[in-house]
Amino acid sequence: MKITFLDAATLGGDISLEPVSRLGELVCWPSSTPEEAMERVSDCDVLIVNKVRVTSELIDAARNLKLICEAATGVNNIDLDYAASKGIPVRNVAGYSTESVVQCTFMHILNLVGHLPYYDGRVKSGQYSAGGMFTDVSLPFFELAGKTIGIVGMGTIGRRVAQVACAFGMNVIYYSTSGTSHCHDYPSVPLERLMAESDIVSVHAPLNDRTSGLIGDRELALMKPHAVIVNMGRGGIVDEAALAEAVDKGAIAGAGLDVYSEEPLNAGNPLSGVRHKERLSLTPHTAWASVEARTRLVEMIAENIGREI
Numbered sequence: 001m002k003i004t005f006l007d008a009a010t011l012g013g014d015i016s017l018e019p020v021s022r023l024g025e026l027v028c029w030p031s032s033t034p035e036e037a038m039e040r041v042s043d044c045d046v047l048i049v050n051k052v053r054v055t056s057e058l059i060d061a062a063r064n065l066k067l068i069c070e071a072a073t074g075v076n077n078i079d080l081d082y083a084a085s086k087g088i089p090v091r092n093v094a095g096y097s098t099e100s101v102v103q104c105t106f107m108h109i110l111n112l113v114g115h116l117p118y119y120d121g122r123v124k125s126g127q128y129s130a131g132g133m134f135t136d137v138s139l140p141f142f143e144l145a146g147k148t149i150g151i152v153g154m155g156t157i158g159r160r161v162a163q164v165a166c167a168f169g170m171n172v173i174y175y176s177t178s179g180t181s182h183c184h185d186y187p188s189v190p191l192e193r194l195m196a197e198s199d200i201v202s203v204h205a206p207l208n209d210r211t212s213g214l215i216g217d218r219e220l221a222l223m224k225p226h227a228v229i230v231n232m233g234r235g236g237i238v239d240e241a242a243l244a245e246a247v248d249k250g251a252i253a254g255a256g257l258d259v260y261s262e263e264p265l266n267a268g269n270p271l272s273g274v275r276h277k278e279r280l281s282l283t284p285h286t287a288w289a290s291v292e293a294r295t296r297l298v299e300m301i302a303e304n305i306g307r308e309i
Helices: 034-040 056-061 080-085 098-114 116-124 127-131 156-167 191-197 217-221 240-249 291-308
Strands: 002-005 025-028 046-049 067-070 148-152 171-175 200-203 228-231 254-257 280-282
Touching: 034 056, 056 080, 067 291, 098 116, 098 156, 098 200, 098 228, 098 254, 098 280, 098 291, 116 127, 148 156, 148 191, 156 171, 156 200, 171 191, 191 217, 217 240, 240 254
Parallel strands: 002 025, 002 046, 046 067, 148 171, 148 200, 200 228, 228 254, 254 280
Antiparallel strands: none
């Protein structure tokens, strides 16, 4: 059995693919253009992709294809209908990155609320040493205890964020992006109320027709001036131009993002032009990618292949 991974570099070079390679002949390509992909799938039985688009043309080019494995949760890069019409199953992985995403969520929140870059700079620059006092409280910060976190999307990750927030002593409210409030552990509220009442807004929703452009000028204008928003879901959920303006004007205290409408972040993105960069906490779509999460991901891909082939 030949297994072809078209964009293996997306998993990094530090994670062993041995759980997959022991199932057959594994051929890994760091990345693949659409033209390269057409050639590389010609004789594979199993196709693994992360972000490579699997079109009907690519499926037709893979004459021996018996299984498509998505090295992620979202499968919007795969023509599911065409694969189904050919009798080719598509298997993704879910739940592998929950703890990683939750940890990164609070990394951004604590960074924004506690002003870590500012105080780190004060010490390393010598300003603290030259100040003459044992402490430096030049940029006030607030406690999370007693504050309200509003979670947009109460799925598996959203629920775990809520649990950790409770450990900090926070109050939790949420907005159901599906329109059905399945979680009864916390109050489900309209989006407008969530934006207005929250000290922290944390986005953990998929990108779909309900969530695309969900948070724009009107919603950001409802937020408290000291509030911050973090987006660990998908970039298209928050209007980046509106967010950049709100951050620069001080309408909100800051924003933390791990996802963007176009990835990698391009130079023309409104966030790249924010003047008050100290109000931004940005990471390059890495919240999913702890060592443990990527290890689990490979193991789950192997399980999917073992079940189907």
